[in-house]
Amino acid sequence: xxxxxxxxxxxxxxxxxxxxxxxxxxxxxxxxxxxxxxxxxxxxxxxxxxxxxxxxxxxxxxxxxxxxxxxxxxxxxxxxxxxxxxxxxxxxxxxxxxxxxxxxxxxxxxxxxxxxxxxxxxxxxxxxxxxxxxxxxxxxxxxxxxxxxxxxxxxxxxxxxxxxxxxxxxxxxxxxxxxxxxxxxxxxxxxxxxxxxxxxxxxxxxxxxxxxxxxxxxxxxxxxxxxxxxxxxxxxxxxxxxxxxxxxxxxxxxxxxxxxxxxxxxxxxxxxxxxxxxxxxxxxxxxxxxxxxxxxxxxxxxxxxxxxxxxxxxxxxxxxxxxxxxx
Numbered sequence: 066x067x068x069x070x071x072x073x074x075x076x077x078x079x080x081x082x083x084x085x086x087x088x089x090x091x092x093x094x095x096x097x098x099x100x101x102x103x104x105x106x107x108x109x110x111x112x113x114x115x116x117x118x119x120x121x122x123x124x125x126x127x128x129x130x131x132x133x134x135x136x137x138x139x140x141x142x143x144x145x146x147x148x149x150x151x152x153x154x155x156x157x158x159x160x161x162x163x164x165x166x167x168x169x170x171x172x173x174x175x176x177x178x179x180x181x182x183x184x185x186x187x188x189x190x191x192x193x194x195x196x197x198x199x200x201x202x203x204x205x206x207x208x209x210x211x212x213x214x215x216x217x218x219x220x221x222x223x224x225x226x227x228x229x230x231x232x233x234x235x236x237x238x239x240x241x242x243x244x245x246x247x248x249x250x251x252x253x254x255x256x257x258x259x260x261x262x263x264x265x266x267x268x269x270x271x272x273x274x275x276x277x278x279x280x281x282x283x284x285x286x287x288x289x290x291x292x293x294x295x296x297x298x299x300x301x302x303x304x305x306x307x308x309x310x311x312x313x314x315x316x317x318x319x320x321x322x323x324x325x326x327x328x329x330x331x332x333x334x335x336x337x338x339x340x341x342x343x344x345x346x347x348x349x350x351x352x353x354x355x356x357x358x359x360x361x362x363x364x365x366x367x368x369x370x371x372x373x374x375x376x377x378x379x380x381x382x383x384x385x386x387x388x389x390x391x392x
Contacts, residue, residue: 067126067127067381068082068089068124068125068126068379068381069082069124069125070082070085070089070104070122070123070124070125071122071123071125072114072116072120072121072122072123072136073116073120073121073122073123074116074117074119074120074121075117075120076115076116076117079113079114079115079116081104081106081114081116084106084107084109084113084114085104085105085106086105086106086107086146087104087105087380088104088378088379088380089102089103089104089124089378089379089380090102090103090104090376090377090378090379091124091131091132091376091377091379092374092375092376092377093228093349093350093351093374093375094350094373094374095226095350095351095371095372095373095374096211096214096226096227096351097207097211098155099134099152099153099154099155099156099158099159099229100132100134100152100153100155100228100229100349100350101134101150101151101152101153102122102124102132102134102149102150102151102152103148103149103150103151104148104149104151105146105147105148105149106146106147106149107145107146107147108141108145108146108147116136117136118136118137118138118139119135119136120135120136121133121134121135121136122134122135122136122149122151123232126346126379126384127346129346129347130231130232131231131346131347131377132151132153132231133153133229133231133232134151134152134153134154134156134229134232135151135152135153135156136149136150136151137150137151137152137156138150153229153232154184154185154229154232154233154234155207155227155228155229155234157182157184157206158178158205158206158207158210159205159206159207160182160205160206161203161204161205161206162201162203162204162206162209163200163201163202163203163204164177164178164200164201164204164209165198165199165200165201166196166198166199167197167198168195168196168197168198169195169196169213170191170192170193170194170195170196170213170217171192171194171196171210171213171214171216171217171225171236172189172190172191172192172225172236174209174210174213175189175210175213175227175234175236176189178206178209178210179234182206184234185232185233185234186233186234186235186236187230187233187234187235188235188236188237189234189235189236190225190236190237190238190241192214192217192223192225192236192238193221194216194217194220194221194223196213196216196217196309197309197310198309198310199212199213199216199308199309210227214227216309219319219322219323220315220318220319220322222322223238223239223240224238224239225237225238225239226238226239226242226351228349228350228351239351239353239371242351242352242353242371243352243353243354243355243369244344244348244352244353244354246341246344246345246348246354246355247354247355247356247357248336248338248354248355248356248357248388249356249357249358249359250336250359251357252338253340254338254339254340254341255336255337255338256337256338256339256385257336257337258334258335258336258337259334259335260332260333260334260335260359261332261333261334262330262331262332262333263330263331264298264301264330264331265331266331266333267327267331267391268298268301268327268328268329268330268331269294269301269302269303269323269324269327269328270290270291270294270295270297270298270299270300270301270302270324270328271288271289271290271291271294271295271300271301271302271303271324272288272289272290272302272303272304272320272321272323272324272327273286273287273288273302273303273304273305273320274286274287274288274304274305274306274307274316274319274320274323275304275305275306275307276306276307276311276316277306285311285312285313285316287313287316287317287320288320289317289320289321289324290324291324291328294328303323303324303327307319331391331392332366332391332392333389333390333391333392334359334366334389334390334391334392335387335388335389335390336386336387336388337385337386337387338385338386338387338388339383339384339385339386340384341386345384345386346377346384348372348375348377348386348388349372349375350372350373350374350375351371351372352371352372352375353369353370353371353372354369354370354372354388355368355369356368356369356370356390366392370390370392371390372388372389372390373389373390373391374387374388374389375387375388375389376388
């Protein structure tokens with residue numbers, strides 16, 4: 066697949082494509098990390114192009130802008146090559162701050178942050194659930210947002226994904242990020258597959274949640290457990306001290322939601338693909354793809370699964386996609 070890399074700054078705009086050496090690699094993560102672009106160019110000795118840290122970069126695949134970000138580092142070697150590391154706007158969420166709020170949704174937290182830090186944004190879905198109060202001290206902006214997303218998920222079962230698309234931040238309900246693509250180990254497009262199951266990573270048969278308000282000397286403890294899960298896995302306990310405002314009913318609902326998600330065998334699997342078809346270059350972490358009858362031993366996966374990590378490797382005659390999933 067043909068691609069182009071364009072960089073721009075105070076010295077002008079330059080098309081670096083013909084100076085690129087090797088693969089251009091775009092890596093995206095479902096949460097907590099910025100999407101990155103890595104590419105290598107020959108060092109310019111004739112003054113045909115010049116760019117600096119902080120300059121913007123756009124990556125085109127065909128006619129689509131599939132990545133936009135900023136140069137954060139350049140590495141040089143004795144062979145006159147420059148390795149360039151570029152991140153999208155999410156990189157700025159590594160900044161730390163102290164932030165407190167009352168009666169605000171996760172989407173409201175996102176809006177506050179993107180405006181305060183002058184980030185460009187597109188559609189911000191309303192996450193609806195109102196968080197009564199929270200104080201975040203010396204936390205990264207990523208952590209502040211992800212904590213609000215996590216509280217929303219535990220109380221509603223709805224997950225939200227924050228991502229950058231062509232230079233604008235989007236905050237969307239995960240359920241609305243499904244792609245009309247299907248994967249099977251039988252597909253000719255699949256050139257490699259890996260699968261793993263365990264109860265060591267993220268499996269729990271008992272959930273214990275503690276909430277307390279020291280100012281009012283109030284405390285509430287809720288324990289929910291699965292007899293079937295404990296018979297099968299043993300007692301694997303999840304414990305969390307909850308912040309915010311909860312009554313006993315809400316605390317129990319939250320515990321039951323966590324147990325429902327985590328009382329199972331954890332599975333992790335990945336595909337390496339080539340030639341998935343039209344639109345393949347737009348796939349990113351957070352999107353969901355239909356997995357067709359995948360037998361990973363403990364279960365047969367047949368349905369949509371969200372991508373945890375997605376790597377695109379572009380060369381001038383090939384496009385390989387690596388996708389990681391968990392369940």
